[in-house]
Amino acid sequence: MATTPRRPSMADVASRAGVSYQTVSRVLNEPDVVRPATRSRVLEAISALGYTPNRAARALKTTRSSLIGMLTDGSALFGPAETTTAIETAARDAGYSVVLTTVGADDAGCREIGAELLSSGADGVLVVAAHEGMVPAVAAVARSTPVVAVSAQAPRVPGVEVVGVDQRLGAHQVVEHLVRTGARSVVHASGPQDWFDARARLDGFEQALEEHGLDGAVVGPGDWTPLAGYEMTSALIKDGLPDAIFAANDMMAIGVLHALHEHRLRVPEDVAVVGFDNMLGAEFLVPSLTTVSQPFADLGRLALQRLLCLLEGRELPAGTPRTLPPRLVVRRSTRPERTH
Amino acid sequence: MATTPRRPSMADVASRAGVSYQTVSRVLNEPDVVRPATRSRVLEAISALGYTPNRAARALKTTRSSLIGMLTDGSALFGPAETTTAIETAARDAGYSVVLTTVGADDAGCREIGAELLSSGADGVLVVAAHEGMVPAVAAVARSTPVVAVSAQAPRVPGVEVVGVDQRLGAHQVVEHLVRTGARSVVHASGPQDWFDARARLDGFEQALEEHGLDGAVVGPGDWTPLAGYEMTSALIKDGLPDAIFAANDMMAIGVLHALHEHRLRVPEDVAVVGFDNMLGAEFLVPSLTTVSQPFADLGRLALQRLLCLLEGRELPAGTPRTLPPRLVVRRSTRPERTH
DNA sequence: CGCCCGAATGATAACGTTCACATTGAAGCA
DNA sequence: TGCTTCAATGTGAACGTTATCATTCGGGCG
Structure with missing residues (x-):
């Protein structure tokens, strides 16, 4: 005893x-x-x-830890959170556990974070809300471990596979919808340009603008927060408003809507507003927000699937996409499209 | 070579x-x-x-994995996400890694989830968005591992320590504020009653109601989503509105605001609205939302600190609180308090 | 000068698995 | 019957650490 x-x-x-x-x-x-x-x-x-098997012993003997590292941004953003959950569930189904590592705003300990992730023995690493600040950590990891990033485009790190939503396409869809509903000038309230997704949205916006010969401008960059959207819009109201404002994400769109409401401007009559992400609640903003829906959960599962293939030396099932399409969700914050 | x-x-x-x-x-x-x-x-x-030390070998020899399990709800809720991040950062500072485990809506594999968490070798477990569905998993784990839950009250599992925000107090503050601003009748749009926090908010609400001799009712339960708030409010509009609606969280409050707006009802003149959580964006809703701010990050750190003490057999520093106070944030969705 | 002591380092065993090979036993077949 | 063969199980070693004990080597002291 x-x-x-x-x-x-x-x-x-x-x-x-x-x-x-x-x-x-x-x-x-x-x-x-x-x-x-x-x-x-x-x-x-x-x-x-x-009895439960001792994973440490198994890991020691097999040199495989059954651990997947998940490197993600520290901010409590909606999209990453959903992706994260999907990854964890899928990983568990595949017999892996997920070790979470968040990288904060400061680049300081970032290379060190990579080293720690490495020494935690993860068999592979998933990068979820990819931005420049993660590059050092990712680079440190990628030399000795398979890495898959969920991102619009490859972080410029060799050996990192990428799975993402086509952000440029999303931005195109937004601009085209605005054109069809009569907008002649659009301003993009841009997101933080060290985020790959934000950059891709901006690229797509500018390209679509040119294609349709629209007036347009870019303000920002913002930091994904409502406050940023609010401040940019307040400035716009002083300097002259466009027909439509395309916010880099829904959170910023919340700030945009607030600023407009504060000045008694009507949405969409005076200004149309579009967001990005289709976060929970976007439908119930005032007015209901037109936005671009991203398949966050599918994205997470897809990324995991890719990583597992890398880990187990399998081929990807033929026809597995590398890019998922976004989907424009039209609501009340933009003018209705003419139905012939 | x-x-x-x-x-x-x-x-x-x-x-x-x-x-x-x-x-x-x-x-x-x-x-x-x-x-x-x-x-x-x-x-x-x-x-x-x-060289980096092989953690598997160390774990095998020392029987300590330097892993902390984090059991959390799968939904992409704001509060949990923030707590989660704070925990991970604090854990890393203390030399631990965090393995994430989400439990979905289905109770099915829940006991099994506990077993897996256990076999992952975590030295201790943190439960983040505690609800009934987690109880089996927690119970399975708690017999052999220290567990700290972030929750309003103890899940009825022996041996589980609890750290939380005083939800009852928050609900009290809400009701008192509403009383001071002239409300005579309040409806609580309640949250899912299998969540400990939701239950505590409801308890606090009813208790405060009684103390102040207010008219009141409870509708719901909802599921934390805007849609739930929207539907409850739509029903209320048909059946008769109170002076104020107290939503179980900010997301539900978004739905409440939307339904009111849809019927051209003014907030706060016709109905005052209060949320809970002070999520990012609450300030920029239309109108700016009065709500209860919770120290999610502090909560995470506190929980981790408690768990570390359990793990390392240390005493908690004297005066460490077991409960953190919420803070009422008054904005424009309730009538202004009289300033003498 | 011989002894002992402490500081610094080395050697051995063990943690709980899995891998590679050895052993057992029964069945198959001439 | 005596041999082979294969299926089922057992044995020994190794993965990379840490815990425990053993060894070495100077120097202080009687």
């Missing part, structure tokens, strides 16, 4: 079932090779003792 | 530095006991080889 209640090991299970520890190992790893009778005896012993 | 590029081990470092691997171990774990000259020689070898 005085002995420390050590977690049961294979040896304990083995002696209870009257077999050797190797047989127990086999029951766990290649069940069909052991005779049904012994197998069930072992299984019974396992559940009776509440 | 044909040999697999194995990660360097202590033995490699040792032979390069001309010492035994035990000395390398000592340099890492108790540096002062080794002579400065040899120590620097070893350190030089470490950095030259890019």
